[in-house]
Amino acid sequence: MKDFFSLYTLTPWDGLNTDNLTRVKLLSLKSILTSYPVIRPEFLDDLISNLYNEKHFSYIQSIKRIQGPGNEDYDISHWNFIWAMDKDRRMFQFLIQKEKETESSQSVMAALAPPELAKLIQDHKKEAIHRILSLINSPKQINFLIVLAPKGKSIAQEQQPIPIKKELLKNLQLQNYLSNIPNIQGQWFPSFAPKCPICNVELVGMENYQIGFGKMICPRCGYKKL
Numbered sequence: 001m002k003d004f005f006s007l008y009t010l011t012p013w014d015g016l017n018t019d020n021l022t023r024v025k026l027l028s029l030k031s032i033l034t035s036y037p038v039i040r041p042e043f044l045d046d047l048i049s050n051l052y053n054e055k056h057f058s059y060i061q062s063i064k065r066i067q068g069p070g071n072e073d074y075d076i077s078h079w080n081f082i083w084a085m086d087k088d089r090r091m092f093q094f095l096i097q098k099e100k101e102t103e104s105s106q107s108v109m110a111a112l113a114p115p116e117l118a119k120l121i122q123d124h125k126k127e128a129i130h131r132i133l134s135l136i137n138s139p140k141q142i143n144f145l146i147v148l149a150p151k152g153k154s155i156a157q158e159q160q161p162i163p164i165k166k167e168l169l170k171n172l173q174l175q176n177y178l179s180n181i182p183n184i185q186g187q188w189f190p191s192f193a194p195k196c197p198i199c200n201v202e203l204v205g206m207e208n209y210q211i212g213f214g215k216m217i218c219p220r221c222g223y224k225k226l
Protein backbone atom coordinates (compact mmCIF):
# COMPACT_ATOMS: atom_id res chain seq x y z
CA MET A 1 0.00 0.00 0.00
CA LYS A 2 2.35 2.68 -1.22
CA ASP A 3 0.67 4.25 -4.27
CA PHE A 4 -1.38 7.36 -3.57
CA PHE A 5 -3.44 9.90 -5.48
CA SER A 6 -3.36 13.52 -4.33
CA LEU A 7 -6.42 15.71 -4.65
CA TYR A 8 -6.13 19.47 -4.20
CA THR A 9 -9.39 21.21 -3.40
CA LEU A 10 -10.83 24.46 -2.18
CA THR A 11 -12.88 24.14 1.00
CA PRO A 12 -15.75 26.62 0.62
CA TRP A 13 -17.68 24.94 3.46
CA ASP A 14 -14.93 26.19 5.80
CA GLY A 15 -15.48 29.89 6.49
CA LEU A 16 -11.81 30.37 7.40
CA ASN A 17 -10.41 28.64 4.33
CA THR A 18 -12.14 29.68 1.13
CA ASP A 19 -9.12 30.51 -1.05
CA ASN A 20 -6.37 28.11 0.02
CA LEU A 21 -6.04 24.59 -1.35
CA THR A 22 -6.23 21.53 0.87
CA ARG A 23 -4.44 18.33 -0.12
CA VAL A 24 -6.17 14.98 0.36
CA LYS A 25 -4.16 11.76 -0.05
CA LEU A 26 -6.04 8.65 -1.16
CA LEU A 27 -4.73 5.13 -1.61
CA SER A 28 -4.77 3.89 -5.20
CA LEU A 29 -6.97 0.82 -5.52
CA LYS A 30 -4.39 -0.68 -7.87
CA SER A 31 -2.32 -1.13 -4.70
CA ILE A 32 -4.74 -3.73 -3.36
CA LEU A 33 -6.66 -4.93 -6.44
CA THR A 34 -5.58 -6.05 -9.90
CA SER A 35 -7.63 -3.31 -11.58
CA TYR A 36 -9.77 -0.30 -10.74
CA PRO A 37 -13.33 -1.45 -9.87
CA VAL A 38 -16.06 -0.31 -12.25
CA ILE A 39 -19.01 1.51 -10.69
CA ARG A 40 -22.45 0.68 -11.97
CA PRO A 41 -24.45 3.55 -13.55
CA GLU A 42 -27.34 2.79 -11.15
CA PHE A 43 -25.22 3.93 -8.21
CA LEU A 44 -24.50 7.29 -9.84
CA ASP A 45 -28.15 7.72 -10.84
CA ASP A 46 -29.27 7.16 -7.23
CA LEU A 47 -26.54 9.49 -5.96
CA ILE A 48 -27.67 12.30 -8.29
CA SER A 49 -31.26 11.79 -7.13
CA ASN A 50 -30.20 12.04 -3.47
CA LEU A 51 -28.23 15.21 -4.21
CA TYR A 52 -31.42 16.81 -5.47
CA ASN A 53 -33.77 15.49 -2.79
CA GLU A 54 -31.77 15.24 0.45
CA LYS A 55 -30.65 18.32 2.38
CA HIS A 56 -27.65 16.55 3.92
CA PHE A 57 -26.38 15.52 0.47
CA SER A 58 -24.55 18.36 -1.30
CA TYR A 59 -22.57 19.11 -4.46
CA ILE A 60 -19.70 21.63 -4.58
CA GLN A 61 -17.36 22.62 -7.43
CA SER A 62 -13.98 22.90 -5.73
CA ILE A 63 -11.43 20.42 -7.19
CA LYS A 64 -8.39 22.23 -8.64
CA ARG A 65 -5.81 19.50 -9.19
CA ILE A 66 -5.40 15.70 -9.24
CA GLN A 67 -2.05 13.95 -9.27
CA GLY A 68 -1.51 10.23 -9.75
CA PRO A 69 0.88 7.89 -7.91
CA GLY A 70 3.71 8.90 -10.26
CA ASN A 71 3.03 12.64 -9.71
CA GLU A 72 1.37 12.79 -13.15
CA ASP A 73 -1.33 15.44 -13.53
CA TYR A 74 -4.78 14.52 -14.79
CA ASP A 75 -7.43 16.53 -16.58
CA ILE A 76 -9.76 17.26 -13.66
CA SER A 77 -12.91 17.56 -15.79
CA HIS A 78 -13.83 13.86 -15.47
CA TRP A 79 -13.19 13.43 -11.73
CA ASN A 80 -15.36 13.58 -8.62
CA PHE A 81 -14.62 13.08 -4.95
CA ILE A 82 -17.23 11.55 -2.62
CA TRP A 83 -16.91 12.32 1.07
CA ALA A 84 -19.43 10.88 3.53
CA MET A 85 -19.94 10.00 7.19
CA ASP A 86 -22.49 7.48 8.39
CA LYS A 87 -24.56 7.43 11.61
CA ASP A 88 -21.78 5.47 13.36
CA ARG A 89 -19.36 8.32 12.48
CA ARG A 90 -17.36 6.20 10.05
CA MET A 91 -15.67 8.19 7.30
CA PHE A 92 -15.78 7.27 3.60
CA GLN A 93 -13.76 9.02 0.87
CA PHE A 94 -13.68 7.89 -2.76
CA LEU A 95 -12.05 9.34 -5.87
CA ILE A 96 -14.14 8.55 -8.95
CA GLN A 97 -13.15 8.94 -12.61
CA LYS A 98 -15.66 9.03 -15.42
CA GLU A 99 -14.33 8.24 -18.89
CA LYS A 100 -16.48 10.79 -20.75
CA GLU A 101 -19.30 13.21 -20.02
CA THR A 102 -21.97 10.91 -21.46
CA GLU A 103 -24.65 8.83 -19.80
CA SER A 104 -23.32 5.57 -21.23
CA SER A 105 -19.66 6.06 -20.23
CA GLN A 106 -18.48 3.98 -17.31
CA SER A 107 -16.89 5.19 -14.10
CA VAL A 108 -14.18 3.62 -11.98
CA MET A 109 -13.17 3.97 -8.36
CA ALA A 110 -9.54 5.06 -8.51
CA ALA A 111 -8.65 5.69 -4.87
CA LEU A 112 -10.04 5.79 -1.35
CA ALA A 113 -9.45 6.70 2.30
CA PRO A 114 -9.16 6.00 5.24
CA PRO A 115 -6.82 2.95 5.44
CA GLU A 116 -9.46 0.85 7.23
CA LEU A 117 -11.53 0.85 4.05
CA ALA A 118 -8.56 -0.41 2.06
CA LYS A 119 -8.11 -3.33 4.46
CA LEU A 120 -11.80 -4.19 4.24
CA ILE A 121 -11.76 -4.16 0.43
CA GLN A 122 -8.51 -6.10 0.31
CA ASP A 123 -10.09 -8.87 2.40
CA HIS A 124 -13.56 -8.96 0.81
CA LYS A 125 -13.03 -7.47 -2.69
CA LYS A 126 -16.19 -6.66 -4.69
CA GLU A 127 -18.59 -7.69 -1.93
CA ALA A 128 -17.15 -5.00 0.34
CA ILE A 129 -17.34 -2.37 -2.40
CA HIS A 130 -21.00 -3.14 -3.14
CA ARG A 131 -21.95 -2.92 0.54
CA ILE A 132 -20.09 0.35 1.06
CA LEU A 133 -21.64 2.01 -1.99
CA SER A 134 -25.07 0.80 -0.96
CA LEU A 135 -24.55 2.27 2.52
CA ILE A 136 -23.43 5.74 1.42
CA ASN A 137 -26.38 5.97 -0.98
CA SER A 138 -28.85 5.35 1.88
CA PRO A 139 -29.84 8.81 3.21
CA LYS A 140 -31.24 7.46 6.50
CA GLN A 141 -27.89 5.88 7.38
CA ILE A 142 -25.76 8.91 6.47
CA ASN A 143 -24.99 12.02 8.54
CA PHE A 144 -23.69 13.97 5.54
CA LEU A 145 -22.42 13.37 2.02
CA ILE A 146 -20.56 15.86 -0.18
CA VAL A 147 -19.65 15.38 -3.82
CA LEU A 148 -16.73 17.57 -4.85
CA ALA A 149 -16.56 18.40 -8.56
CA PRO A 150 -14.00 20.22 -10.75
CA LYS A 151 -13.87 24.00 -10.62
CA GLY A 152 -12.54 25.59 -13.81
CA LYS A 153 -9.17 24.45 -15.12
CA SER A 154 -6.59 22.51 -13.17
CA ILE A 155 -3.96 24.72 -11.57
CA ALA A 156 -1.44 22.57 -13.44
CA GLN A 157 -3.01 23.71 -16.73
CA GLU A 158 -3.16 27.33 -15.60
CA GLN A 159 0.56 27.33 -14.83
CA GLN A 160 1.69 25.82 -18.14
CA PRO A 161 3.45 28.23 -20.55
CA ILE A 162 1.66 29.04 -23.80
CA PRO A 163 3.25 27.00 -26.61
CA ILE A 164 4.66 29.07 -29.49
CA LYS A 165 5.24 27.48 -32.89
CA LYS A 166 8.65 28.01 -34.48
CA GLU A 167 7.12 29.66 -37.56
CA LEU A 168 5.18 32.13 -35.41
CA LEU A 169 8.28 32.89 -33.35
CA LYS A 170 10.27 33.60 -36.54
CA ASN A 171 7.56 35.98 -37.77
CA LEU A 172 7.55 37.82 -34.45
CA GLN A 173 11.33 38.12 -34.52
CA LEU A 174 11.22 39.43 -38.10
CA GLN A 175 8.60 42.02 -37.19
CA ASN A 176 10.69 43.20 -34.24
CA TYR A 177 13.76 43.40 -36.51
CA LEU A 178 11.98 45.40 -39.22
CA SER A 179 10.35 47.77 -36.73
CA ASN A 180 13.80 48.83 -35.52
CA ILE A 181 15.27 49.50 -38.99
CA PRO A 182 14.61 53.01 -40.43
CA ASN A 183 13.77 53.43 -44.08
CA ILE A 184 15.25 56.14 -46.31
CA GLN A 185 13.13 58.86 -44.72
CA GLY A 186 14.03 57.90 -41.15
CA GLN A 187 11.01 55.76 -40.30
CA TRP A 188 9.89 52.26 -41.12
CA PHE A 189 6.36 53.04 -42.26
CA PRO A 190 6.15 55.01 -45.54
CA SER A 191 5.32 58.69 -45.48
CA PHE A 192 1.94 59.82 -46.84
CA ALA A 193 2.81 63.53 -46.98
CA PRO A 194 1.59 65.31 -50.18
CA LYS A 195 4.15 65.71 -52.93
CA CYS A 196 4.74 68.34 -55.57
CA PRO A 197 3.09 67.34 -58.88
CA ILE A 198 5.97 68.96 -60.76
CA CYS A 199 9.15 67.66 -59.14
CA ASN A 200 7.81 64.95 -56.76
CA VAL A 201 9.32 66.55 -53.63
CA GLU A 202 7.36 66.53 -50.37
CA LEU A 203 5.49 69.79 -49.78
CA VAL A 204 6.18 71.73 -46.58
CA GLY A 205 3.94 74.07 -44.61
CA MET A 206 4.26 77.81 -45.07
CA GLU A 207 5.10 79.76 -41.94
CA ASN A 208 2.48 82.09 -40.42
CA TYR A 209 -0.33 80.42 -42.38
CA GLN A 210 -2.70 78.65 -39.94
CA ILE A 211 -6.16 78.85 -41.58
CA GLY A 212 -7.86 75.50 -42.08
CA PHE A 213 -5.29 72.80 -42.85
CA GLY A 214 -2.64 75.38 -43.73
CA LYS A 215 -0.93 76.26 -46.97
CA MET A 216 1.87 74.13 -48.43
CA ILE A 217 4.75 74.94 -50.81
CA CYS A 218 7.33 72.97 -52.74
CA PRO A 219 10.79 73.83 -51.35
CA ARG A 220 12.37 73.17 -54.78
CA CYS A 221 10.17 74.83 -57.45
CA GLY A 222 7.89 77.02 -55.33
CA TYR A 223 4.61 75.24 -56.26
CA LYS A 224 1.91 76.21 -53.76
CA LYS A 225 -1.03 74.10 -52.63
CA LEU A 226 -4.00 75.42 -50.63
